[in-house]
Amino acid sequence: MNATIITYLACICFLFIFGRLFIVPLKKILKLVINSVLGGVCIFLINLIGASFGFHIGLNVLTSLIVGLLGLPGAVCLVIVKLLVS
Numbered sequence: 001m002n003a004t005i006i007t008y009l010a011c012i013c014f015l016f017i018f019g020r021l022f023i024v025p026l027k028k029i030l031k032l033v034i035n036s037v038l039g040g041v042c043i044f045l046i047n048l049i050g051a052s053f054g055f056h057i058g059l060n061v062l063t064s065l066i067v068g069l070l071g072l073p074g075a076v077c078l079v080i081v082k083l084l085v086s
Contacts, residue, residue, distance in 0.1 A: 035071075036065050036068035038067075039068035043059050046079065
């Protein structure tokens, strides 16, 4: 009987440690995905406003990740790069 209690406690500790190892990276991945989606929305709004001026930034995974990781400064950097290249 004591061996089964120790086994149950060991399994609970293992599940707790295993869960802690994977929940932190999942939070970071979820935050990156949410920021990338918001970055895509930001690029879409830039394209919507810039359409009247003939300005367009490609909406793809790379530009969305740049704006998602860097936020508003990333969007400004993309606009500056686009203006310098064009």
